Amino acid sequence: MKVNHHYFEIQDSYLFATVGKKTAEYKKAHPDKDVIRLSIGDVTRPLAPAVIEAMHRAVDDMSRKETFHGYGPDQTCYGYGALIESIKGSYAKKGVFLETEEVFISDGAKSDLGNILELFAEDTVALIPDPVYPAYVDANVMSGRKVIYQDANEGNGFLPMPDESVHADLIYLCSPNNPTGAAYSKEQLKAWVEYAKRHDAVILYDAAYEYFIRDESLARSIYQVEGAKECAVEICSYSKTAGFTGVRCGYTIVPQALVRDGHSLNKMWARRQSTKFNGVSYITQMGAAVVFSEEGEKQIGENLNYYRNNAKIIADCMDRLGIWYTGGKHSPYIWFKCPGGMDSWTFFDLLLENANVVGTPGSGFGKNGEGYFRLTAFGTEENTREACRRLEAFLSSMK
Numbered sequence: 001m002k003v004n005h006h007y008f009e010i011q012d013s014y015l016f017a018t019v020g021k022k023t024a025e026y027k028k029a030h031p032d033k034d035v036i037r038l039s040i041g042d043v044t045r046p047l048a049p050a051v052i053e054a055m056h057r058a059v060d061d062m063s064r065k066e067t068f069h070g071y072g073p074d075q076t077c078y079g080y081g082a083l084i085e086s087i088k089g090s091y092a093k094k095g096v097f098l099e100t101e102e103v104f105i106s107d108g109a110k111s112d113l114g115n116i117l118e119l120f121a122e123d124t125v126a127l128i129p130d131p132v133y134p135a136y137v138d139a140n141v142m143s144g145r146k147v148i149y150q151d152a153n154e155g156n157g158f159l160p161m162p163d164e165s166v167h168a169d170l171i172y173l174c175s176p177n178n179p180t181g182a183a184y185s186k187e188q189l190k191a192w193v194e195y196a197k198r199h200d201a202v203i204l205y206d207a208a209y210e211y212f213i214r215d216e217s218l219a220r221s222i223y224q225v226e227g228a229k230e231c232a233v234e235i236c237s238y239s240k241t242a243g244f245t246g247v248r249c250g251y252t253i254v255p256q257a258l259v260r261d262g263h264s265l266n267k268m269w270a271r272r273q274s275t276k277f278n279g280v281s282y283i284t285q286m287g288a289a290v291v292f293s294e295e296g297e298k299q300i301g302e303n304l305n306y307y308r309n310n311a312k313i314i315a316d317c318m319d320r321l322g323i324w325y326t327g328g329k330h331s332p333y334i335w336f337k338c339p340g341g342m343d344s345w346t347f348f349d350l351l352l353e354n355a356n357v358v359g360t361p362g363s364g365f366g367k368n369g370e371g372y373f374r375l376t377a378f379g380t381e382e383n384t385r386e387a388c389r390r391l392e393a394f395l396s397s398m399k
């Protein structure tokens, strides 16, 4: 019998697994070193008190036969009403109105960004910006799909715009972007929506970082662009918004107006989910359901400000060093040019060995990432300051 040979067309190990392995090897060889990790975008602030209280109440519910919950409601693919209503409320504040049936609760953005591909024929072509969050590329290659790339670079501010001469069926967009931190304006997204409609394509819009946006002209949802419900799926997560990386909860919006090849993608996704997914735990959903409450938003806002302050600490450090960078403003990522024209992995090794700081090599996000490096603002403030101090000391010693 044969295995899926497309698995051999991707790197042996996932980018963050490679970074983790290299870090672990270094730590093993130098157990006395205090290594600071600013690589994977993993949060460090505890969950908001309102979330914890809601989860405690949900645990108590599970202890009494009157309030115990088994499987979630199947008519909404196991999403509880309180959570779905809170998500609809959060969209309404952005001027986007959703039907209950359009909101699908997930265990976070990453799974659905790959799983959604099941709705499309294998010969559909995916257009993916480069550099990019590696999970998009890997999921497409694993499924045997053809991937074409759209160059993101300093010239276009790492925000590529549609090229009419290129045809694609699926378009991945992430804004604010991982890894570059660049964010599309509503005007720019309008051009993508128009392109998708002309090409009968579907945009897979990753909005995992939208809560970092503070400028009204930037899009917080692709549905803020007129007509986007006819051509886009939006995939969101509580991971970065509310510190749920270890809890796991997200939501995917598949509009009822999204029809391709004469079929409702909303109905197809509901069918897929009811067969292959049993929902997110009641306790998790109850915690997530208070994130967008008045109290929840205030508390997650404090955590987001904490990370924004870390981003500013890193950006100020780049300014002092005279290093070109983008991101950090509407995003928890700072994307900068490796000093002295170094390639990304060389800089990774040097930084680890000389400053004991771990970041993510830009080339791990695609060929256009070569020569760049990403630091996350999701660390503690103390570690962020110390990492910047070491980075400055190391780079000064190189001059």
Ligand code: MLT
Pocket: 039, 040, 041, 042, 110, 133, 178
């Ligand atoms: C990243 O560091 O790029 C993200 O944390 C990865 C993810 O969200 O899976």
